[in-house]
Amino acid sequence: MSDAAGTPLFGVGAAAGLVGGATACLLLPWLLPWPVALIGLVAGLLAWVRMPRWRWAGALLAGFMLAGLHAAHGLALQLPGGLDRADLLVRGTVVDLPVHEPRRTGFLFEVDDSAESAPALRGRTVRLSWYLHGRSAARPELRAGERWSLRIRARAPRGLRNPGGSDAEKHALAQRIAATGYVHAPATARRLAPAAGLEAWREGMADRIAASAPTTTSRFVRALALGDTRGLDDTDWNVLRANGLTHLIAISGFHVGLVAGFFALLARAFGWLVPALARRCPMPALAAGSAFAGALLYAAAAGFSLPTVRTVLMIAAVAGARVWRRPATATQALALAAVAVVLVDPLALLQAGFWLSFAGVAWLLWCLPGTGERGLPALARSFVSAQGVATVGLLPVGVVLFGQASLAGPVANLVAVPWWSLVVVPLSLVGLAAESLIEGLGAWPWRLAAWCFDLSWPMFDWLASAPLALWWLPEARWFALPLAIIGAFWLLMPRGLPGRPLALLLWLPLLWPDRRLPAHGEVELQVLDVGQGLAVVVRTANHSLLYDMGPAVPDGFDAGERAVVPALHALGIGRLDLAIVSHGDSDHAGGLAAVRRAVQSDSTLAPEGSGVEASRPCVAGQTWQWDGVTFRVLHPTPHFPYLGNEAGCVVRVESRHGAVLLTGDIGEVIERELVRREPDGVKADVVMVAHHGSGGSSDPMFIRATGAQHALVSSGHGNRFGHPKPAVVARWHESGAAVHDTAIGGALRVSIAANGISIETRRKAQPRLWDAVARSGPMDAGLSYRP
Incomplete structure (x- = not known):
C-alpha cells in the first residue's frame, strides 16, 4: 500500500x-506513564x-510508544515485591517440556484464572523448579x-548482573514470565488432569524418537524435529558455539522457511496436476497460503517458540502481499515482515534472534543481488558468497550480543547448512509426519536422520577442539558496534572502491577494545554478583588475580560457569x-573447576587442609609485588589448623593510592x-x-x-540467611x-587510582528499564547503603 506520491x-x-x-524505548532506563504512551x-x-x-517519523513515534506500553504491561504482570517468598497456592497447566535434571525438574506453569489460585498470579506464567530432597526422593511424574x-x-524475576553475563530479567520480560520459584510442599501437590494438548503431543513424540532411534544422536533429531533441546549437554553446546551452529539447532527460522518453501512447491505441483483447482484459485495465492x-x-x-513465531509472522506478511497481489521486492517483503x-x-x-535473522537477510539482499546466472556452479558460488557476507556482516552483531566470534563458523556452516537443512531436517520431519499417522512408522526415517547426523558430527567436534575455533572478546564501548557496522558496509562495497582495507580500522574498537586497565601503581577490583557467595577479580597494570570463584x-547452578568465566x-x-581460594566451602570454591576448565591459571593458593586440589598453602607472611602494587597474606598463620571459615585466607592489597582487605568468611575471633x-x-x-555480612563477623x-x-x-x-544483617550494616x-551490596547494585567495580577511590555498580553504570532497582526510584538511589 502506498500514497499518491508512491511512498509505501x-x-x-x-x-x-x-x-x-x-x-x-527499550534502551532507555525508564518508561513514560502509560496514558502519555497511549x-x-x-x-x-x-x-x-x-x-x-513524515511517515518514518510517525512510525518511529509509534514504535517508541508501543514498545513502552508492552514493556509496562510485561512488568506489571510480575509478582509484587511484597509477596516475595510467600506461600502461594496455584492451579494451572505445565505449558512447556519439563527439563529433568539430577536434582530438580524445571518447567513453565501457566496459572489458571480460577478462584483457588493466588490472586497475584492468576492468568500469568511462572517458571518453577521441583527439587528432589534427599537421595531417596522420588522424581515427580510431571508431563x-x-x-x-x-x-x-x-x-x-531477578538475575545476576555482571560484565559479560546474561540478563535473566530481560529474558523474563521478553517471555512475559511473572515470577520464578519452586514447589514448596511437594507432598501436597495434586495432579488435576492428565496431559493434553499440543505440548503433550510434543513430549510424546520426543519419547518416541528417543525410543525409535536409541543412539546418542537421537537428542539432535529431537531438537531439529521438535525444538526439544533437553538432551543436549554442556559439551554439545560448547561444540555448537565453537562452530557457530547454534542458529541451526532447535528449529531455526531458516528451517521454518525451508518447510514453507517445500509446501509452496507442493501446492504448485498439485495445481499443475489439477488444472481445475488452478482456475478457481490463482497459483500465487495457493502457493502463498500453503507456505503459511x-x-x-x-x-x-516447536511449541510456537519465539524464533518460529517470528518467522511465521514474516512468512505471513509476505504471503499476504502475494494473496492481495501487492507487488513487492525482496527488500519490501523484509520491511513488511519487520513491521x-x-x-x-x-x-x-x-x-x-531478531537481530541476527533480520540483519542476516538484509546483508544478503544488499550484497548479493541476483545475477541471472543458473546452474550448479552459479548456485555454489552464491552459497559461498552468502557465507562470506554473513560472516563479515553478522560478526559485529554477534560479538556485541555474545562476546565471542567463531573462527570455525564459516567452514562449519558450509557443511552444516546444506547437510542438516536439506538431509537431516527433512528426514526428521518425514518421521514426525509418518508417526503422527501410524504409530511406529516414523522409526526408520528417524534412524536414518540420526545416522546422517552422525556422519557430520565428528568433523564439528574436531573443529571445536582447534585452539582458535572460538574467539572470546573483551566487552566493548557503546560506539564500537555502529563503527564496526559502517566498517562492514565499507568492506563489502564493490571491489573497485579504493581504500576498502581501511575499513578494518573501524573494527578496532570492537575487536581490540580498551580494557580500562589500571596504570602502574593502581589497582582495580571487580566484586562479581554471584549470589550467596564470593568472587573478586583483582587487576593491576599487567597482572590478574581471582579471589574465590563463587558457589556451585x-x-x-555453577557461578564459576555462569558468572565468573563470562x-x-x-x-x-x-x-x-x-587464583586464591579463601577456604573450601562451596560458596567460595564451588566455581573453581569451571574456571580451571575455561581459563589458564599459573598457580593456586588455598589454606592447607581445605581439600582444594593442585594448590599451594596460603600462609601468613607470603608477599609479592605486581606493577607497583603489594600483596600480602595476613592469615592463616603457619601450622594453623583448618577450621573452615576461621582458616580463611585473608589478603591485603596495597597501592600507593589506597589499600584493600579481602577477608573471606572469617569470624569475630579471627x-x-x-x-x-x-x-x-x-x-x-x-x-x-x-562472611557476607553475617552476625558472627564485623x-x-x-x-x-x-x-x-x-x-x-x-x-x-x-x-x-538475611545477609547482610542490619546490625552489621549499622556498625559499618x-x-x-x-x-x-552486590545484591542491590550487581557487580561492584572499585578503582583505586591517582584521582581517588571510586565505586561503580553494574546496575547504575548500565541501567535497564526492567531493573527492579530502576523501577523503585531514581537510578542514583538504592544502589548502596549509605551512612
Missing part, C-alpha cells in the same frame, strides 16, 4: 522508523498513515500439558597469574586476633565485609581498626563507611 505505507522507511523507535501511540499512528512525508495444584514460593500453512505446522511442532513482527510483539527486539551446586572473558582475561597481631595490616580504605573493634571508607558485601538477593555506617 509499510516500506523500508516505515519499517526502519518502527524498529528504531522500539529499540530506543496518546503518543495514537499520534504516531495517525502521522504514519496520514502524513506521507507437559498436565494440570496441577501446587503450593509454591515465588518472587519477581506449512510454516504454521512446523512452528506448532509485522514489531506490531505484534515489540519486545521481540530484546531477543538476539552439584548438578545445578566476566573474565568480558574483562579480556585469558590467563590468571594467581578479626580480633588480626587487630592484635597485624594492627597496621588491617588498616584499609576498602574492606570486603567478612566485630566493632575490627571495624574501627580498619578505618575503611567503603565496605563491600557479596550476598544473594533475598537470601534465606557508624564507623563512617558506605556499604555497597
Whole structure:
C-alpha cells in the first residue's frame, strides 16, 4: 500500500522508523506513564498513515510508544515485591517440556484464572523448579500439558548482573514470565488432569524418537524435529558455539522457511496436476497460503517458540502481499515482515534472534543481488558468497550480543547448512509426519536422520577442539558496534572502491577494545554478583588475580560457569597469574573447576587442609609485588589448623593510592586476633565485609581498626540467611563507611587510582528499564547503603 506520491505505507522507511523507535524505548532506563504512551501511540499512528512525508517519523513515534506500553504491561504482570517468598497456592497447566535434571525438574506453569489460585498470579506464567530432597526422593511424574495444584514460593524475576553475563530479567520480560520459584510442599501437590494438548503431543513424540532411534544422536533429531533441546549437554553446546551452529539447532527460522518453501512447491505441483483447482484459485495465492500453512505446522511442532513465531509472522506478511497481489521486492517483503513482527510483539527486539535473522537477510539482499546466472556452479558460488557476507556482516552483531566470534563458523556452516537443512531436517520431519499417522512408522526415517547426523558430527567436534575455533572478546564501548557496522558496509562495497582495507580500522574498537586497565601503581577490583557467595577479580597494570570463584551446586547452578568465566572473558582475561581460594566451602570454591576448565591459571593458593586440589598453602607472611602494587597474606598463620571459615585466607592489597582487605568468611575471633597481631595490616580504605555480612563477623573493634571508607558485601538477593544483617550494616555506617551490596547494585567495580577511590555498580553504570532497582526510584538511589 502506498500514497499518491508512491511512498509505501509499510516500506523500508516505515519499517526502519518502527524498529528504531522500539529499540530506543527499550534502551532507555525508564518508561513514560502509560496514558502519555497511549496518546503518543495514537499520534504516531495517525502521522504514519496520514502524513506521507513524515511517515518514518510517525512510525518511529509509534514504535517508541508501543514498545513502552508492552514493556509496562510485561512488568506489571510480575509478582509484587511484597509477596516475595510467600506461600502461594496455584492451579494451572505445565505449558512447556519439563527439563529433568539430577536434582530438580524445571518447567513453565501457566496459572489458571480460577478462584483457588493466588490472586497475584492468576492468568500469568511462572517458571518453577521441583527439587528432589534427599537421595531417596522420588522424581515427580510431571508431563507437559498436565494440570496441577501446587503450593509454591515465588518472587519477581531477578538475575545476576555482571560484565559479560546474561540478563535473566530481560529474558523474563521478553517471555512475559511473572515470577520464578519452586514447589514448596511437594507432598501436597495434586495432579488435576492428565496431559493434553499440543505440548503433550510434543513430549510424546520426543519419547518416541528417543525410543525409535536409541543412539546418542537421537537428542539432535529431537531438537531439529521438535525444538526439544533437553538432551543436549554442556559439551554439545560448547561444540555448537565453537562452530557457530547454534542458529541451526532447535528449529531455526531458516528451517521454518525451508518447510514453507517445500509446501509452496507442493501446492504448485498439485495445481499443475489439477488444472481445475488452478482456475478457481490463482497459483500465487495457493502457493502463498500453503507456505503459511506449512510454516504454521512446523512452528506448532516447536511449541510456537519465539524464533518460529517470528518467522511465521514474516512468512505471513509476505504471503499476504502475494494473496492481495501487492507487488513487492525482496527488500519490501523484509520491511513488511519487520513491521509485522514489531506490531505484534515489540519486545521481540530484546531477543538476539531478531537481530541476527533480520540483519542476516538484509546483508544478503544488499550484497548479493541476483545475477541471472543458473546452474550448479552459479548456485555454489552464491552459497559461498552468502557465507562470506554473513560472516563479515553478522560478526559485529554477534560479538556485541555474545562476546565471542567463531573462527570455525564459516567452514562449519558450509557443511552444516546444506547437510542438516536439506538431509537431516527433512528426514526428521518425514518421521514426525509418518508417526503422527501410524504409530511406529516414523522409526526408520528417524534412524536414518540420526545416522546422517552422525556422519557430520565428528568433523564439528574436531573443529571445536582447534585452539582458535572460538574467539572470546573483551566487552566493548557503546560506539564500537555502529563503527564496526559502517566498517562492514565499507568492506563489502564493490571491489573497485579504493581504500576498502581501511575499513578494518573501524573494527578496532570492537575487536581490540580498551580494557580500562589500571596504570602502574593502581589497582582495580571487580566484586562479581554471584549470589550467596564470593568472587573478586583483582587487576593491576599487567597482572590478574581471582579471589574465590563463587558457589556451585552439584548438578545445578555453577557461578564459576555462569558468572565468573563470562566476566573474565568480558574483562579480556585469558590467563590468571594467581587464583586464591579463601577456604573450601562451596560458596567460595564451588566455581573453581569451571574456571580451571575455561581459563589458564599459573598457580593456586588455598589454606592447607581445605581439600582444594593442585594448590599451594596460603600462609601468613607470603608477599609479592605486581606493577607497583603489594600483596600480602595476613592469615592463616603457619601450622594453623583448618577450621573452615576461621582458616580463611585473608589478603591485603596495597597501592600507593589506597589499600584493600579481602577477608573471606572469617569470624569475630579471627578479626580480633588480626587487630592484635597485624594492627597496621588491617588498616584499609576498602574492606570486603567478612562472611557476607553475617552476625558472627564485623566485630566493632575490627571495624574501627580498619578505618575503611567503603565496605563491600557479596550476598544473594533475598537470601534465606538475611545477609547482610542490619546490625552489621549499622556498625559499618557508624564507623563512617558506605556499604555497597552486590545484591542491590550487581557487580561492584572499585578503582583505586591517582584521582581517588571510586565505586561503580553494574546496575547504575548500565541501567535497564526492567531493573527492579530502576523501577523503585531514581537510578542514583538504592544502589548502596549509605551512612
